[in-house]
Amino acid sequence: MGSRSVLVTGGAGFIGRHAIGYLLTRGFKVHVLMHSARSQEEQRALQGGVSKELFYHTADLHDTDTITPILREIRATHLLHLAWDARHGVFWNSSENLDWIVSSKLLVNAFIEAGGERIVGAGTCAEYDWGTSDQWLDEKTTPIKPFSLYGQCKYAFRKSLFTVAEHHKVSAAWGRIFFLFGPHEGPKRLVSSAIISLLQGQPFDASTGDQLRDFLHVDDVARAFVALLDSEVSGDINIASGQESSVAEVLTILGRLTGRPELIRLGAKPKQPNEPPRLVASVRRLRQELGMTFSHSLEERLAETVEWWRGRGG
Numbered sequence: 001m002g003s004r005s006v007l008v009t010g011g012a013g014f015i016g017r018h019a020i021g022y023l024l025t026r027g028f029k030v031h032v033l034m035h036s037a038r039s040q041e042e043q044r045a046l047q048g049g050v051s052k053e054l055f056y057h058t059a060d061l062h063d064t065d066t067i068t069p070i071l072r073e074i075r076a077t078h079l080l081h082l083a084w085d086a087r088h089g090v091f092w093n094s095s096e097n098l099d100w101i102v103s104s105k106l107l108v109n110a111f112i113e114a115g116g117e118r119i120v121g122a123g124t125c126a127e128y129d130w131g132t133s134d135q136w137l138d139e140k141t142t143p144i145k146p147f148s149l150y151g152q153c154k155y156a157f158r159k160s161l162f163t164v165a166e167h168h169k170v171s172a173a174w175g176r177i178f179f180l181f182g183p184h185e186g187p188k189r190l191v192s193s194a195i196i197s198l199l200q201g202q203p204f205d206a207s208t209g210d211q212l213r214d215f216l217h218v219d220d221v222a223r224a225f226v227a228l229l230d231s232e233v234s235g236d237i238n239i240a241s242g243q244e245s246s247v248a249e250v251l252t253i254l255g256r257l258t259g260r261p262e263l264i265r266l267g268a269k270p271k272q273p274n275e276p277p278r279l280v281a282s283v284r285r286l287r288q289e290l291g292m293t294f295s296h297s298l299e300e301r302l303a304e305t306v307e308w309w310r311g312r313g314g
Contacts, residue, residue: 018223
């Protein structure tokens with residue numbers, strides 16, 4: 001096997017920071033694109049110091065003039081593009097989604113021009129038609145009908161990616177993420193906000209919680225993305241557990257793990273308008289073509305996450 005190097009965007013993000021170790025283990029020389037020097041320092045601490053196969057570059061992905069020289073210098077064989085606007089409560093309809101389409105296209109073009117060979121991008125279950133959510137969301141059979149600007153822009157870039165990849169004879173794959181949780185998650189998301197409230201002895205108000213979702217720990221998501229990158233699998237592939245769990249079940253487990261089940265107040269809040277009752281992935285491709293399985297149960301992973309937040313004082 002020849003020398004392989006990968007450029008990771010979003011390396012300081014929720015998934016990216018977990019992916020770096022797996023990339024190093026698989027023998028990649030890893031180049032991480034960071035927005036600031038401070039992010040570099042934090043990432044080095046997370047990775048346990050400096051590795052001779054790990055390099056950091058400070059650049060703005062929206063500034064092609066700084067990105068292109070970096071790509072020409074490192075001449076990465078692989079690109080793991082995870083960066084996007086993911087601010088909680090903002091990203092669904094943020095106009096920045098439109099900027100990310102343009103910047104992502106320019107990134108892909110510059111990567112290919114620098115000799116890149118394989119690209120994996122991060123998609124979302126929000127690309128699917130959620131009106132068919134009573135069925136398994138399947139890469140080949142479920143219609144595409146994004147309800148949000150976020151989903152629309154992700155799918156727009158996905159179409160561009162495969163068009164360009166086919167034209168230049170470059171390998172490409174698109175991993176669709178479902179509902180992830182774990183260490184370093186934003187504090188306002190479902191699992192993290194519930195844990196923080198419970199550890200602080202505060203009530204956590206929720207809807208009835210009968211929504212069925214496909215939850216997967218971020219470490220498993222990162223491992224799946226790295227396995228996808230380090231494979232010849234192409235096209236769309238769901239990165240999910242393939243198991244349905246209700247929001248109420250997750251919150252009940254968290255109440256038990258924190259020792260504060262009485263603080264979970266199901267039914268205290270209304271559901272979001274037009275919220276789909278079920279969003280669960282078909283993981284046939286993930287299992288059969290990538291050979292991915294996840295050995296930890298949902299409760300085990302939630303327990304790990306609770307302990308991570310407990311170690312940070314809630």
